Amino acid sequence: MSMQWEFEKSPDSVIFLFSITYAIAIIFSVGSCWRLDNVRTKVWVALCGVLSTGLAIVSGFGALLLLEQPFVMTAASCPFMLLGIGLDDMFIMVSCWQRTRVLDSVPSRLSQTYSEAAVSITITSLTDALALFLGYMSPFGSVQSFCLYAGFSVSFCYLYSITFLGACMALNGQREAGNQHWFTCIKCLKICLQVIQKHLAFAALGVVIIA
Structure with missing residues (x-):
């Protein structure tokens, strides 16, 4: 009776x-x-x-449910783990983007970002997914369900990080290159002249400006 009560209570508490x-x-x-x-x-x-991580969770869970894989309540804890992994990937990419030169073109900045961030993201995602898929060999059904759902979600998280999130960074870079306000997307003309003059002055001195 208590087990049945726990199963009925878990979905609401997890949500x-x-x-x-x-x-x-x-x-x-x-x-x-x-x-x-x-x-x-x-x-x-x-x-x-954050949206990229949410899409990865929905895609991973949705794909397995579509394949009629059994879902055990232990797998409901996967989103909490996936949220940390996805945000970690995002912070790595933002950090690498900030180390690029502001005066470089968006494709150049994005290529430099991927050259530094992709290796780290790939290795961590690969090892996480491999460990989880190996955990699927466990004889316990609850552990199998958790590892399978988490492994698929980690794989989708990596996929969305290098595609969807990268595209979002490129669009944001285009906005920055056009000196547009982050919310209204209206050009900041006065600030634009000041920023360009400052960047050119620093560039003349050989100083790399990051943003």
Whole structure:
């Protein structure tokens, strides 16, 4: 009787806790990528990073449910783990982007970002997915379900990080290159002249400016 009660209670509690966790993740991500500069701030990249993780969870769970794989309540804890992995990938890519030169073109900055971030993201995602898929060999059904759902979700998380999130960073880079406000996308003309003059002055001195 108590086991049946736990199974009936778990879905509601998981949804409630995940909603709170997701809200905290959004606040933390936006706060970490926020800048006083209305052009160089990475608010949209942070939001897309959280969205990318959510898409990975939905895709991983949806694919396995479509294949009629059994779902055990232990697998409901996967989204909490996936949220941490996805945000970690996002912060790595943002950090690598910030180390590129502002005056370089968006394709050049994105290629430099991928050259540094892709290796780290690939290795961590590969090892995580491999460990989880090996865990599927466990004789316990609950462990098998958790590892299978988590492994597929990690794989989708990696896929979305190098495709969807990268595309979002490129669009945000185009906005920055056009010196547009992060929210209204209106050009900041006065600031634009000041920023260009400052960048040219630093470039003449051989100083690399990051953003």
